[in-house]
Amino acid sequence: MTFSPSTRTGLSAGAALLLLAALAIVPRFVQSPYALHVLILIFLSTIMGQAWNILGGYTGQYSVGHAAYFGVGAYVTVSLMLHRQIAPWVGMWAGAAAVVVVALVIGSICFRLRGPYFVLASIAVTEIMRLVATNLKDLTNGAEGILATEIPPLKFGATVITDFGSKVPFYYIGLGLAVLTILVTWAVTHSKLGYCFQAIREDQDAAHSLGINPTLYKNIALAISAVLTSFAGAFYAIYVGFVDPPTVLGLDLSVQIVLICIIGGIGTIQGPMVGACILVPLSEILRSNAVPELLMKWGWMNGESGIGLFLKENLAHAHVLIYGILVVLVILYMPEGLVGFLRRVTRGRRAA
Amino acid sequence: MDVFLQSLISGILLGGVYALIGTGLTLIFGVMRVINFAHGDIQMVGMYLTYLLFVHAGIDPFVSVLITFPLMFLFGGLIQKVFINRVLDALPQNQILLTIGLGLIMSNTAMLIFTSDYKILTTSYSSGSVKLGGISISQPMTISFLITVAVTAALWWFLKKTDTGQAIRATAQDRDAAQLMGINVKRMSIIAFGLGSSLVATAGALIAPTYYIYPQVGAAFTLKAFVITVLGGMGSIVGAALGGIIIGISESMGAAYIGAGWKDVVVFALFLLVLLLKPSGLMGKSNA
Numbered sequence: 042m043t044f045s046p047s048t049r050t051g052l053s054a055g056a057a058l059l060l061l062a063a064l065a066i067v068p069r070f071v072q073s074p075y076a077l078h079v080l081i082l083i084f085l086s087t088i089m090g091q092a093w094n095i096l097g098g099y100t101g102q103y104s105v106g107h108a109a110y111f112g113v114g115a116y117v118t119v120s121l122m123l124h125r126q127i128a129p130w131v132g133m134w135a136g137a138a139a140v141v142v143v144a145l146v147i148g149s150i151c152f153r154l155r156g157p158y159f160v161l162a163s164i165a166v167t168e169i170m171r172l173v174a175t176n177l178k179d180l181t182n183g184a185e186g187i188l189a190t191e192i193p194p195l196k197f198g199a200t201v202i203t204d205f206g207s208k209v210p211f212y213y214i215g216l217g218l219a220v221l222t223i224l225v226t227w228a229v230t231h232s233k234l235g236y237c238f239q240a241i242r243e244d245q246d247a248a249h250s251l252g253i254n255p256t257l258y259k260n261i262a263l264a265i266s267a268v269l270t271s272f273a274g275a276f277y278a279i280y281v282g283f284v285d286p287p288t289v290l291g292l293d294l295s296v297q298i299v300l301i302c303i304i305g306g307i308g309t310i311q312g313p314m315v316g317a318c319i320l321v322p323l324s325e326i327l328r329s330n331a332v333p334e335l336l337m338k339w340g341w342m343n344g345e346s347g348i349g350l351f352l353k354e355n356l357a358h359a360h361v362l363i364y365g366i367l368v369v370l371v372i373l374y375m376p377e378g379l380v381g382f383l384r385r386v387t388r389g390r391r392a393a
Numbered sequence: 394m395d396v397f398l399q400s401l402i403s404g405i406l407l408g409g410v411y412a413l414i415g416t417g418l419t420l421i422f423g424v425m426r427v428i429n430f431a432h433g434d435i436q437m438v439g440m441y442l443t444y445l446l447f448v449h450a451g452i453d454p455f456v457s458v459l460i461t462f463p464l465m466f467l468f469g470g471l472i473q474k475v476f477i478n479r480v481l482d483a484l485p486q487n488q489i490l491l492t493i494g495l496g497l498i499m500s501n502t503a504m505l506i507f508t509s510d511y512k513i514l515t516t517s518y519s520s521g522s523v524k525l526g527g528i529s530i531s532q533p534m535t536i537s538f539l540i541t542v543a544v545t546a547a548l549w550w551f552l553k554k555t556d557t558g559q560a561i562r563a564t565a566q567d568r569d570a571a572q573l574m575g576i577n578v579k580r581m582s583i584i585a586f587g588l589g590s591s592l593v594a595t596a597g598a599l600i601a602p603t604y605y606i607y608p609q610v611g612a613a614f615t616l617k618a619f620v621i622t623v624l625g626g627m628g629s630i631v632g633a634a635l636g637g638i639i640i641g642i643s644e645s646m647g648a649a650y651i652g653a654g655w656k657d658v659v660v661f662a663l664f665l666l667v668l669l670l671k672p673s674g675l676m677g678k679s680n681a
Contacts (some may be wrong), residue, residue, distance in 0.1 A: 103486045154668060157485050158426050161619050162668050165661045168616060172661070174652040291622055292612055296493055356505065364498030372491040373479055 054302055077208040082278065084215030085319045090313030091222045097299065099230055099253030100262040100307035102152075103159050106167035107270050109147065109297045110140045112174065112290035114271025115278035116181060119189045122279070128193050133275035137268045143170075150262045155245075156355035164292065171290035186285025192285055211280050218276055222269050227310060229265060231358030237315035238262050242308075266360075277353045279305065293361075300364050304371050308380025315379050320364065327360035395527040400649040401642060406503035406534040407672060408641025409541035415621030415633035416545065417592035423565035423628035424585035427477060427488045431496035432593055432618045433611030439594025440467055440501060440610065441507065443516050443601040453660070454514060454601045455536055461598045462591045469590025470583045477586060478579065496611065505610035512606040519602045524649045541676055544595060545634055549587075565628060593618070620664040626673055 065079075071077060089111065096102050117136035121127040127135070140227065151162040172315065175182045192205045196385025201329050205211070229235045239256045240248040245255050326332065375382035412458075414436065423430050439461055446457040478496060480488050522530035552558035562569040564581040572578050591613075604610070621640050625632025640660055647659035 103489070105489075149667065150665060157489065158623075158668060160430075160486070160489060161623065162665060164616065165620075165664050165668075169658055169661045169665075170652070172658045176652075176658075223521045292616075299490070361497055362501035362505070365501060368490055368494035368496065369476065372483075372494065373476070374486050374488055376483065378417075 046235070059139055061220065068212055071314060074208050077212050079233060079322060079325050081211055081215045082325070083317045084212075084219040085277060085280075086301050086317035086321050087219045087314050088215075088222045088273040088276070089298045090305065091219075091226050091310075092266050093275065093298045094302050094307060094309075094313055095238075095267035096259075096262045097270070098302055098312065099242060100238040100259060102259060102262070103160050103299070104151075104163040104237075104282050105167075105295050106147070106151075107266075108164035108290050108292070108294040109143060109167040109170050110267040110283075111269040111274035111277070111294060111298075112275030112286070113140050113143050115284045115289045115305075116174065116274075117271075118185075118275035119187050119278045119284055120180075122192070123187065125190055126193070130280045133272055136275050140267045140271040144263050145260060148263045150257055152259050152263075156377075159217065164295070165294060167290065168292065171286045171292075174286045174290055177362055184286060186283055186288075188283050190282040192279055193283075196348075211276075214276060215280075218272055222272075223310060223314075225265065225269065232309070234258070234261065234319060238250060263306065297364065300368050301348050303378060304367050304383075306380030309380045310377070312378055312380045319379070320367070323363045323367075324360040327363055328357050330357050332356060366385060396649055400530050400645040402528060402530060402641030403534070404645035405532065406641070407645060408536045408638035410637070411617060411621055411641050412634040412637025413541050413592050413596040413599070414546060414618045415625060415637045416548065417589035417596070418618040419622045419625065419628055419630060419633040420561075420585050420591035422622065423580050423630075424479065424561060425473075425481060426485075426653075427481070427492070428485070428619075429586075429589070429612075430489055430492040431472075431491055431612065432589075433615030434496035434499040435465070435590045435611070436471065436593045436597035436614050437503060437606075437608065437611035438468065439597030440592070440601050440604075440606045441512075441597040444512055444606050447516075448516055449603075452579070454598055455517065455540060458540065458595050458598050462595050463509040465594035466587040466591040468587075468594075470587035473583045473586035474680055478582065481582070496615070500608045500611055503531060505510060507608065509608055514601045514606065516602050531603070533602045538571060540599060541596070543595070544592070548592070549630070557584065592672060617660070620660055623664060623665050 058129050066078065068077065071080075079293040089107070093104070093107050096104055114133065114136040117134040117139050118129050121132035121135055122129050147163070147166050150166060151159055154162050175184050177183070194205070229238070237248070237253050240253055241255050241258055242249070249255050274289060277289070301320060303316070304319060305314065306312035371378060377385070395459055398513055402654055414432070418432050421432075423425060442461050442464065443454050443457050444546045446452040446460060450633055452460070466617065472495065474493060492650065505563050506677075516533070518536075522529040523532060523535070524530075550558075552562055560571070561575045561584060563574065563579050564585075569662055571581075617671050621636040622633050623636075624639060625634070625636030640663075643663055644656045647656035
């Protein structure tokens with residue numbers, strides 16, 4: 042079956058709305074806090090991946106320093122909430138404003154460089170920020186981190202909408218932010234701005250000679266990407282209730298953000314969602330120790346044997362292993378990511 | 394003045410190890426144009442190897458270099474043959490991501506085997522030092538510095554005087570021309586990656602008596618390796634050795650005069666300055 046492009050857009054919009062409607066009613070049927078937690082993490086990963094996608098996927102600038110924006114968003118939101126009693130949904134905009142400033146400073150340094158040198162510079166800047174956050178103890182409480190579990194209730198006038206007693210409000214905030222990020226990405230990529238981004242990705246010099254100012258458009262892409270990443274940081278901070286330099290400003294986080302996109306497929310709207318839906322459950326399965334338990338249940342492994350005890354003890358600590366294995370497999374066998382791979386396979390079948 | 398001399402000497406001693414780390418990275422980059430993000434993780438493997446040899450076979454860390462060096466050469470050569478070789482013509486981003494993935498696999502496998510506990514390798518001389526005037530010179534650091542000088546000199550001789558070494562340098566200079574001259578560039582790439590891994594693992598073995606050993610130890614060294622090689626000029630062996638010493642000195646000066654928590658900020662700030670002002674590095678060609 043073949044569809045015209047407009048019908049296909051209509052179909053995918055319809056499918057997206059159906060999916061959204063299904064996701065919106067999930068908390069009515071799913072009571073398990075753990076299941077909701079996994080879904081919230083998927084939303085969070087989608088936001089981070091999609092935000093990176095605007096700069097990395099569509100503009101071709103492989104930043105491995107997006108933790109900088111995530112961390113600033115998280116720290117500003119939490120600090121304002123604790124010290125100035127500013128609600129997080131207000132504070133996150135202050136965080137976004139701060140992130141724009143940070144992004145423009147980082148951009149003015151890193152965008153002078155290309156290719157691998159850009160990657161190295163983006164890492165160096167973020168490492169400096171992590172080290173500064175660790176050392177400025179008055180501002181960030183240093184390596185001890187900031188604990189922020191008391192979230193003010195969300196009120197509309199005098200009516201309390203939610204007091205954040207369960208995971209359900211976080212679920213809807215996460216879903217809302219993910220939808221927002223996807224809509225922004227869609228709007229950007231279907232506008233003149235998005236075409237300029239893609240022109241720079243394909244050939245910066247050619248784009249320049251056509252009158253596209255690469256520095257300007259790279260900075261715009263970075264600013265949009267950074268603001269969305271800061272929302273993810275703010276959301277993470279109030280959801281988890283704890284921020285410290287290694288978790289919100291660390292190199293691991295920057296790498297993880299890139300991997301979500303790479304595994305799903307960069308430069309596509311679906312890529313980050315697919316990447317998040319694969320990575321989060323897989324790493325949760327490893328973290329929860331489900332694999333050794335299943336192996337024992339099926340009788341493939343003796344829980345009391347050396348290997349059994351060993352896996353039970355240690356597998357949970359190594360949940361990042363799956364990221365490493367997946368990224369190696371993806372780069373070697375489907376460098377265009379899962380979405381690109383599936384597209385190629387289906388297109389090949391259609392042509393045959 | 395004592396503080397200055399003290400940090401200068403500790404900086405130079407530490408810089409020797411950094412020089413080895415940087416030389417390994419720059420050799421790999423020179424021959425394959427691949428930036429190895431798993432460099433520090435290969436060093437971590439070397440550190441655990443040294444630890445195992447010490448704990449289970451009682452082999453002194455400095456002697457175990459003789460075992461670590463060839464073993465890690467095979468390890469690196471295997472990684473090149475199985476993984477890196479397939480992405481030599483891919484986008485630089487994909488090469489970077491592949492090595493990041495390999496590094497994650499190494500560090501998490503180490504976590505699986507050894508757990509995330511910090512291991513300490515204590516030798517009889519781990520905290521030994523010699524007083525010279527008002528300055529104390531760490532005994533293990535001095536031995537390790539002497540070994541790095543010997544290894545670097547041997548590498549220099551190998552690259553300058555042997556046929557294989559010259560073939561490696563030819564491949565680094567111009568891959569296609571080298572191939573036309575009948576050089577087996579694939580084999581040279583394997584040797585270069587093997588040697589690069591041996592060098593960084595040797596650095597790992599040398600710092601094992603004075604450093605904590607844990608699965609994530611590599612990340613910090615990967616970053617430092619970049620700083621060193623960019624500072625010296627990507628692909629330049631002399632530059633990497635010089636860069637290592639400079640970074641060692643700036644680190645120990647930064648720790649002495651600004652504060653231990655800020656020493657890495659000094660290093661990264663220096664890195665950014667070099668990237669912006671002279672991206673080809675101290676010893677690099679101006680058009681690189």
